[in-house]
Amino acid sequence: MMKTSRSRLGGCMLLCLMGWTMASRAAEPTANAASDASQAQVLIVYYSLQGNTQQMAKAVAEGVQRVDGVAVRIRRVEDCTAEDLQAADGLILGCPTYFASIPGTMKLAMDDWNWKWKVDFTNKVGGAFSTGGGQTGGKEHTVITLLLFMLSNRMIVAGPLYEAVERGTEWGEMGSSAMTGPLDPGVSEGQRDAARRLGERIARLTRKLKDAR
Numbered sequence: 001m002m003k004t005s006r007s008r009l010g011g012c013m014l015l016c017l018m019g020w021t022m023a024s025r026a027a028e029p030t031a032n033a034a035s036d037a038s039q040a041q042v043l044i045v046y047y048s049l050q051g052n053t054q055q056m057a058k059a060v061a062e063g064v065q066r067v068d069g070v071a072v073r074i075r076r077v078e079d080c081t082a083e084d085l086q087a088a089d090g091l092i093l094g095c096p097t098y099f100a101s102i103p104g105t106m107k108l109a110m111d112d113w114n115w116k117w118k119v120d121f122t123n124k125v126g127g128a129f130s131t132g133g134g135q136t137g138g139k140e141h142t143v144i145t146l147l148l149f150m151l152s153n154r155m156i157v158a159g160p161l162y163e164a165v166e167r168g169t170e171w172g173e174m175g176s177s178a179m180t181g182p183l184d185p186g187v188s189e190g191q192r193d194a195a196r197r198l199g200e201r202i203a204r205l206t207r208k209l210k211d212a213r
């Protein structure tokens, strides 16, 4: 009797563990793997500890997927390889704001891409996104810091477009960001929309440039 309930308990624990593993895999952003050489390749690389920036990365990927002839790949910065970077025609970087700038993990990785890995970023199209807990905590500075890395590495940078057709207003933005702190927790639909517009713009420009080569 004792043995039966123990093995039931063991089975239950195993199922729970499998469920947890599957749930954490399901939470990973998905994207179609770059496969066809004629397609333009957009790579999204992000750093995220608590999941907010990961949500933004997923929305950026959705925007890329709006554009025909473009394949998207998503990598955590910890998993990104030199081959991933070299293969990309477009590169979109995202990270949280730490002390009004980019986290050290992101900076160390980016330094290595150039300094140790010798990746040639010339004429890749780039865009950036960020999250930050505060309203005025440095989210834009984080975006600009990512863009400055790209400019220093001979890339062509762009941000999302906004067009309110009914009001006849339109403008450009330098990137996309989400406020995630207690005053506005998580990533809102409007912030996801901005992330999708970023992905779409970078994908369109990447494809145009690839077609022109």
Ligand SMILES: Cc1cc2nc3c(=O)[nH]c(=O)nc-3n(C[C@H](O)[C@H](O)[C@H](O)COP(=O)(O)O)c2cc1C
Residues within 6 Å of the ligand: 047, 048, 049, 050, 051, 052, 053, 054, 095, 096, 097, 098, 099, 100, 101, 131, 132, 133, 134, 135, 136, 137, 138, 139, 180, 181
């Ligand atoms: C060490 C540390 C420093 C932070 N500094 C800032 C900051 O200067 N400005 C800000 O707006 N948010 C700051 N935050 C909040 C994060 O940027 C915010 O929670 C972000 O969405 C976390 O991203 P993640 O969920 O992808 O890890 C900081 C968080 C940590 C852990």
